[in-house]
Amino acid sequence: MNTKHKLIQKLILVAAPVLASSVLAISPSRAATFALSAAEFEFENFSQSPSGVLASTDTDTFSFEENGVAEATAEANAIFLQSTEGGTNFNFTEAFGENQEYLAFAESESELIGSFEIEADNSFSFDFVANLDLATSIDNPPSENARAAGEISFFLFDIDNNTVLDSFDLIGNLTTEGDNDFVALQASDNVNFNQESVNPNFGGLEESLEASVEGSYKRLFTRNTNLALVEFKQNRVLVQAPEPSASLALLVSSGVIGVIMKRRRK
Template identity: 35%
Template sequence: MNLYLEFVKRFLLATPLIASSAFFTAPSRAATFALSQGELKFTNFSQEFIGLEKVNDAHTFGSVNGGITQQINKANINFIATPPEISTSALSIAFGQDKDYLGLAQTEAKIVGNFDVDAGKSFSFDFAAALNLRTAIDEPPTENAHSMGDVSFFLLDTTNIDKPNLSEFLSNLSLDDTMILAKNTLDFFSLAANLNTSGKDDYLDKENSKNVTLTQLFQDDEFQGNEEFASAFIGGSLQRSFANKTNLTLLAVRRSQARVTAKEPAMNSVALLSLALIAIGKKLNVKQLITKK
């Protein structure tokens, strides 16, 4: 319960202050606002990490032709060795004012942990996941605000990966490795949300496998009007037993994106490609991504 209250305080109480200070700076002028906030935390691991890879990326982009746009990213990964505990969190904000602008803020983090489990033993951990998305506009359909976010993890059996190749495998593993995920995933969890003031593809969904137990759940959303929001907190645990000695890899991903536009100006296609936009515009269907176990 303490962890739940900690998340609620950070996500649901702080965000309206951020939103109001940015969105109502100049109430007489048309403005747009998008926010995506996410966090994923793991505690109480039954085994020590024998390998760990961390990647934390963030990007902003702005283009104006008479308007104003601002973008903010705050993203981090925190690791405590003893007892093992790891978390990742991010906040992406995009704000625009007047006409003819595009503002984008996005983050992506990856945590890859490796573990050895002896025969006849079980592997377990507790986790907490949270998302908080907000969008607001003054003048539809000229203006648009779009926010996306997801937090997810996959537990993979990597016993068949040769030890000399394991380090490279951990470094390169990502959600793009659909063949590996389909073949090796034992258990999974995903929390994903999308808001678009155009009224298309709004959702707030979760998925999990049978060995993932959800113990705490808070969810609230509003998908209508010029101001939309989606918020969720989920607490849970994973536990799985192994008859044989097994090498396990935990892949955890946290992504956020906030985007605002008003009569989007033409941009160089090379500049667009250089953004390397996070591919979370479509709903992440984990059950289709992996083989059912």
């Protein structure tokens, strides 16, 4: 550490309340954080057309900065065809922060719902593809923090008996810097994985996760059954430096956060 940096640290320790703003202004270090969470999912090749479909999306962003830069982006798209072709949806969230004090948050959600009327002694089947990508990066721990999380899930619901028959889950999380990184992939017996790839890069100041699954579903029904097939996807990112300050707490308590929050529904 050079003499200039040692002097600045000493001044902060001795006279932080008076000199903090001027010290930060001349410090050569610039805190920067980045977080990304994206996911896509596709149903295809249904054994029969759905009797009804629904596709929905929702996005939220929030940003706050004081002596810094904060940017948040959230996108979501979904479509479900009332045919055997299927449906697809896509989520994208990204947050970036730089300099001294900032917070940026983004969240995307999308959902596909299809209803199917299965006759007795018939099989219901389909193929699916799920992709999840997470990335985080910080420059100066522990004052900076970046988090990225994503979840892709679907389940089949017996409407008449109010019962979940089968399910699939792909979940991932990155916390930089921290020990809360994980990835989980699980499914019930009637869900088969034809091809899967999970590539985690945990640890350090730059982390990432890439996960991809190609699979299929098939189940025989011995009686007439009304099914609901529900797929849900959620992606979240957060960057901040330093920990939430008194000024941000005041902003939240005063209700101004409701003005800054940008909410879009499609």
